[in-house]
Amino acid sequence: MPGGKEILVFSGAVIGSDRAALDKARLDLAEAVGPAAVPAAAAIAANFTKNDRIANGCGIPSEPMMLKATKDIRADLGLNDFRSAVNTFRHFPDER
Amino acid sequence: MTLYADSEYPVREDLDVIHTKQIDQLAEPGTWGTGAQRLAIANEVRQACYDAGTQEKPKEAGPVSNIELPEAARNMVRKLAVSPKDFLEDSYQEAKKGDLSDEEYVEIVGIVSRVTNMDVFARGIGVDLRALPAARTGEPSRERPGVAKPEQAWVPTIPNLPEGGDIAAELYGEGHKTYIVRGVSLVPDELRMHMELEEIQYLPLQHIMVADYQHHEGFSRAQSEIVAGRVSALNECFF
DSSP states (O other): OTTHHHHHHHHHHTTSSOHHHHHHHHHHHHHHHOTTHHHHHHHHHHHHHHHHHHHHHHTOOOOHHHHHHTHHHHHHHTGGGSGGGHHHHTTOGGGO | OOTTTTOSSOOOHHHHHHHHHHHHHTTSOOSSSOHHHHHHHHHHHHHHHHHHTSSOOOSOOOOOOOOOOOHHHHHHHHHHHHOGGGOOHHHHHHHHHTTOOHHHHHHHHHHHHHHHHHHHHHHHHTOOOOOOOOOOOOOOOOOOOTTOBOOSSSSOBOOOTTTTHHHHHHHHOSSOOOHHHHTTTTSHHHHHHHHHHHHHHTOOGGGTTOTTOOOBTTBOHHHHHHHHHHHHHHTTOOO
């Protein structure tokens, strides 16, 4: 994927505590993908910081359809170990 | 003069308009909190992020609210703002024991989430956090949707259609909506503002199943999903 490494680094840096690393990641992203990538990636990162807080703050579960479709990738990536997974598995214990 | 006129990078106009409006609306009475209380929450979000090193204090932060938040509200705001992965059901129960109603709790979750959103965007494009406005007077509406009920979240939610009735039709439109849409529906204005940001910053929801739909110029859907997945993994958001 074009700029894949730079996108990953920026995504971590924008919610991290190392401002110098973020400033470098922003420049690297603009150089690798183009200047428009910076506000685009910032907007999406910001949006999901919102969604993560709504999800974890309201204790919402994932839907059964999504659970069935993601069983393998959840196991491969260790997503079932996230502490917020309990909000889902208390309703759907067989979908782990 | 636009909100992000000082950005070195091109910010889409619709995003600028929505952020301008939503920052200003923090000063107005909400559904359960006054303007001063809502701004106190926004200021507490920022202070927690300064303390954690995930935001830098701007030159012009705007007026600081003279409202002191109740301890239960202050604790939940700070934890949700800086460490969403550690925000578990005991955090919710502590807020309830501290006399926050579900309605107040949901409005606070919405404000924390939206302020964090707009502040992360500003930091992402390399500009100072935008100044917060001064509180305006007035009383909260205290309008609770009558159809909201306990479902599978910690807090009551408005059910999908047909059970959710007219307000579900207005808020959700047609089709089944997942809990990420419905989570804050106990405070419909928070849901409206959450979705307003969603459609501008991520993509319009009617296109969510179109795998190659591109919402941001110069940034593909696949690139967008890398950002979304990375941020949510770091925040340990299972949803």
